[in-house]
Amino acid sequence: MREEEIETAIKVVVVGNGAVGKSSMIQRYCKGIFTKDYKKTIGVDFLERQIEVNGEEVRLMLWDTAGQEEFDAITKAYYRGAQACVLAFSTVDRDSFEAIESWKKKVEDEVGEIGMVIVQNKIDLIDDAVVESEEAEALAHRLRLRFYRTSVKDNLNVDEVFRYLTEKYLMQINCEVEEELDDKPKISIGKGLLDTETNNHVKDTTEKTKDKANGKLLKKKHKNRANDDPDTIRLEPSKRRTRGKKSVLQVAKCVIL
Incomplete structure (x- = not known):
C-alpha cells in the first residue's frame, strides 16, 4: 500500500443523557442537516465523515449512543475501541449536567483514558438556562477537559468540537511514535x-x-578490612x-x- 493510500480512522463516541442533542449533533456534523423532531435513539446509531487535518486525511466514525439507562448494557459494548469521546449535556437540563462525571466514568471503565471534551449544547436557549456558565467552566477545569458551548440548531462550534478531538488524537499517536523511536538502543x-x-x-x-576493576577494589577492601580488624x-x-x-x-x- 502506498503512503498516500494510508488513512487514519478515529472512533468517537458521543455520550450523555437522553434529549441533550447527541443525534442532532452528529446529523448536523455529518450531513449538514437539523431537525426539531426528537426521536429517541434505540441502542446506538452510526455516521461517518471524512476530513483533512494538517494535510492528513482522517475518517471520523461517530457513534451516537442512547442516553437512557435501560440501554446501558448495549451501549457499553460500543465504547470499546473508541479513541475519543464527547460528553454532552443540555443548557436546559440540570440532570444532564450533573451526570457528566458519571458518563465519563462509564466510558473510561471500558476504554481507559482517551481524548475527551465537554459540550454544553442548546446554547441558543440560554435565556432558559438551568446551568450557570461558571458551574460548567468549573467542572471542565476540575476534570481537566476542553469545554465547548454549542448550538446544533445554529451550527455553532459543532465543527470545532470534532476538529479538536481529531487534532488531539493525531498529536497523541505522533508522540507515541516518537517515544518508540527514542526507546531504540543507541x-x-x-x-x-x-x-x-x-x-x-x-x-x-x-x-x-x-x-576487573571491581575485583581489584574487592581485594583492596579485604586487605583494608584485615588491617582494621x-x-x-x-x-x-x-x-x-x-x-x-x-x-x-x-x-x-x-x-x-
Whole structure:
C-alpha cells in the first residue's frame, strides 16, 4: 500500500443523557442537516465523515449512543475501541449536567483514558438556562477537559468540537511514535552511532572492564578490612640502628588471622 493510500480512522463516541442533542449533533456534523423532531435513539446509531487535518486525511466514525439507562448494557459494548469521546449535556437540563462525571466514568471503565471534551449544547436557549456558565467552566477545569458551548440548531462550534478531538488524537499517536523511536538502543562514540550488535559488544567489554576493576577494589577492601580488624595480630616492620648511615630495614609484613 502506498503512503498516500494510508488513512487514519478515529472512533468517537458521543455520550450523555437522553434529549441533550447527541443525534442532532452528529446529523448536523455529518450531513449538514437539523431537525426539531426528537426521536429517541434505540441502542446506538452510526455516521461517518471524512476530513483533512494538517494535510492528513482522517475518517471520523461517530457513534451516537442512547442516553437512557435501560440501554446501558448495549451501549457499553460500543465504547470499546473508541479513541475519543464527547460528553454532552443540555443548557436546559440540570440532570444532564450533573451526570457528566458519571458518563465519563462509564466510558473510561471500558476504554481507559482517551481524548475527551465537554459540550454544553442548546446554547441558543440560554435565556432558559438551568446551568450557570461558571458551574460548567468549573467542572471542565476540575476534570481537566476542553469545554465547548454549542448550538446544533445554529451550527455553532459543532465543527470545532470534532476538529479538536481529531487534532488531539493525531498529536497523541505522533508522540507515541516518537517515544518508540527514542526507546531504540543507541550508543554514541565520537560523532557516530553504533548498531545494536556493536552496542552489545561494547556493553560486554565495558562490563568485563568493570568486573576487573571491581575485583581489584574487592581485594583492596579485604586487605583494608584485615588491617582494621581488632582481632587480627599484625607484625609491623621493625627498625634498628646501624653504625653507618641511618637506614630502615623493613621486615616483610605478615598478618596472622
